[in-house]
Amino acid sequence: MLEALVLATVFCGFFGIILKKNLIMKIVCMDVMSTGVIAYYVVVAARDGWLTPIIAKGKDVPYADPVPQAVILTAIVIGFSIQALMLVGVMKLARDNPTLESHEIEMNNTN
Amino acid sequence: MNTLTIAWIGFPFFIGFIIYLMPKLDKYLAILGAIVSAAFAFQLFAMPSAVTLELLNNFSVTLLVDRLSGYFILTNALVTAAVVLYCWPTDKSAFFYAQILMVHGSLNAAFASTDFISLYVGLEVSGIAAFLLISYPRSDRSIWVALRYLFISNTAMLFYLIGAVLVYKASYSFSFAGLAKAPPEAIALIFMGLLVKGGVFVSGLWLPLTHSEAETPVSALLSGIVVKAGVYPLVRCALMVEEVAPIVQIFGVGAALMGVFYAIFEKDTKRMLAFSTISQLGWIVAVPEVGGFYALAHGLVKSALFLIAGALPSRNFQELKQKPIDTRIWIALVIASLSISGFPFLVGFGAKMLTMKSLLPWQAIAMNAAAVGTAIVFAKFIFLPRGGKAETKPGFWTAVLLLLAGLIAANAFYVEAYTLENMLKAIATIAVGWLAYFLIFQRTAIKLPRILEEFDHLVGFMSLIPLILFWMALSK
Numbered sequence A: 001m002l003e004a005l006v007l008a009t010v011f012c013g014f015f016g017i018i019l020k021k022n023l024i025m026k027i028v029c030m031d032v033m034s035t036g037v038i039a040y041y042v043v044v045a046a047r048d049g050w051l052t053p054i055i056a057k058g059k060d061v062p063y064a065d066p067v068p069q070a071v072i073l074t075a076i077v078i079g080f081s082i083q084a085l086m087l088v089g090v091m092k093l094a095r096d097n098p099t100l101e102s103h104e105i106e107m108n109n110t111n
Numbered sequence B: 001m002n003t004l005t006i007a008w009i010g011f012p013f014f015i016g017f018i019i020y021l022m023p024k025l026d027k028y029l030a031i032l033g034a035i036v037s038a039a040f041a042f043q044l045f046a047m048p049s050a051v052t053l054e055l056l057n058n059f060s061v062t063l064l065v066d067r068l069s070g071y072f073i074l075t076n077a078l079v080t081a082a083v084v085l086y087c088w089p090t091d092k093s094a095f096f097y098a099q100i101l102m103v104h105g106s107l108n109a110a111f112a113s114t115d116f117i118s119l120y121v122g123l124e125v126s127g128i129a130a131f132l133l134i135s136y137p138r139s140d141r142s143i144w145v146a147l148r149y150l151f152i153s154n155t156a157m158l159f160y161l162i163g164a165v166l167v168y169k170a171s172y173s174f175s176f177a178g179l180a181k182a183p184p185e186a187i188a189l190i191f192m193g194l195l196v197k198g199g200v201f202v203s204g205l206w207l208p209l210t211h212s213e214a215e216t217p218v219s220a221l222l223s224g225i226v227v228k229a230g231v232y233p234l235v236r237c238a239l240m241v242e243e244v245a246p247i248v249q250i251f252g253v254g255a256a257l258m259g260v261f262y263a264i265f266e267k268d269t270k271r272m273l274a275f276s277t278i279s280q281l282g283w284i285v286a287v288p289e290v291g292g293f294y295a296l297a298h299g300l301v302k303s304a305l306f307l308i309a310g311a312l313p314s315r316n317f318q319e320l321k322q323k324p325i326d327t328r329i330w331i332a333l334v335i336a337s338l339s340i341s342g343f344p345f346l347v348g349f350g351a352k353m354l355t356m357k358s359l360l361p362w363q364a365i366a367m368n369a370a371a372v373g374t375a376i377v378f379a380k381f382i383f384l385p386r387g388g389k390a391e392t393k394p395g396f397w398t399a400v401l402l403l404l405a406g407l408i409a410a411n412a413f414y415v416e417a418y419t420l421e422n423m424l425k426a427i428a429t430i431a432v433g434w435l436a437y438f439l440i441f442q443r444t445a446i447k448l449p450r451i452l453e454e455f456d457h458l459v460g461f462m463s464l465i466p467l468i469l470f471w472m473a474l475s476k
Helices: A002-019 A023-045 A066-096 A102-110 B002-021 B023-046 B067-087 B094-112 B116-134 B140-171 B176-180 B184-198 B201-213 B216-226 B228-240 B242-264 B269-286 B288-311 B317-322 B327-341 B347-357 B361-382 B396-417 B420-441 B455-474
Strands: B051-054 B062-065 B386-388
Touching (some): A023 A102, A066 B116, A066 B140, A102 B140, A102 B455, B002 B023, B002 B051, B062 B067, B067 B094, B067 B216, B067 B288, B094 B116, B094 B228, B116 B140, B116 B184, B140 B184, B140 B201, B140 B455, B176 B242, B184 B242, B201 B216, B201 B242, B201 B269, B201 B455, B216 B288, B228 B269, B242 B288, B242 B455, B269 B288, B288 B327, B327 B361, B327 B386, B327 B420, B347 B396, B361 B420
């Protein structure tokens, strides 16, 4: 169930990238997609248990797997910095292409 | 050797940040980074066995450096050095050199990693640094091209990440070896990311625009080495996990043919070189066992060609036919074009022959056709009129001479190629290509549509490729 929801998020983001015309919206959709991916890592980490993986005496409880969580932290940081860079690029582009329609920008800049 | 490996991975990043503190030393530090990598690559060639490193228990970071990575690292070092030398007399800022070192360092890291997460980090960092290099002129056009590149590669890498966690789910490890036990959807998603990043087959159609619109030295860097970061893991996976090798090889043959087909009909020099890159990347993955050597040959020749194309008076072949080009530039152009067509005494010959020798039976016809196609494509350069006079940029000759010297010296890696039979075969292939060029392709004026290179279509294709990959992985 959780997996299905996560996949739905990823696909929402992906189709947004294709279907939305505005560059900002495309970037937001990419962020939605990356949120889905991050959530999937968390779901995978929690498949054997969902308690914080801290060793405590006398407790034998199912812990969440720390590895995917640690790994996805890196991806979150990278995704965030890419997002920031892209938005700066879009800000620069917005000066000459105020509507920010990706098709228009493409026509103006590739021929 | 273990400490040395880790120090070598960290070194370019370290001096890259030092550049910000001491901007006056920028060029010297950048060239130092390239020299250190080259020295490390030769160290690898001298070693009898591979160095394997496992950091922090068995499920996280695994590194592996051997002769295969040695070839990629050496290519990286030489191309970076040539690009720095090319930019030496220009007034590029310290920021530019720092980014070159970031690209260099992240590619080194990608060439050393054998787990999906270190590779992901290496690829993403190289993508970010490449974005900054492409958008360095700060014009609208360059920003759009860079943005498009980053957008497409990042979207592909998101799919890759899903694939990586599916591998982890199946084998509790992110290592490449886990691919053997992974479900087909994991293979499809991971390879889709790598195919886009490496510019192989239709997933690589983002490449012509990006590589042709970037500045000359940046195009040389992108085409010479950055795309190799996506190709290396494909080669490594095919070598480590036998089941996936056929998938990689089929895509390699497809890319070799598709790239050369587009390149034959292209009328713009830099776009033609970019399409030729797609084709040559196909050659690298078509035969994974010898892909490293081919990557070295291609990296050197393609960056040289991009630098030379930047010194030509025009980008349009029609105009170039009217304007004679400087004879010295023409000679450099001919040497590079002959190497990529596989002419003896240049490294392209050894690389082509080694690849041809290791082809599977079903690949042979297609790859021979691709070799003839390459000869046709580069006949366009070789038969340009010469005799003009032109001033070149001051750094041009040092960079191009370094790369051309590399083309000749790298022959030493595979001298066994020089048999009479091989030489005759290579010359015959080129002769057939040139004949076809004179009889047919010199006069054709077909213009292939560029619609598939539009942004939305690129993303759309991204969703189709994993379907194909999925069925291939399912039927293995």
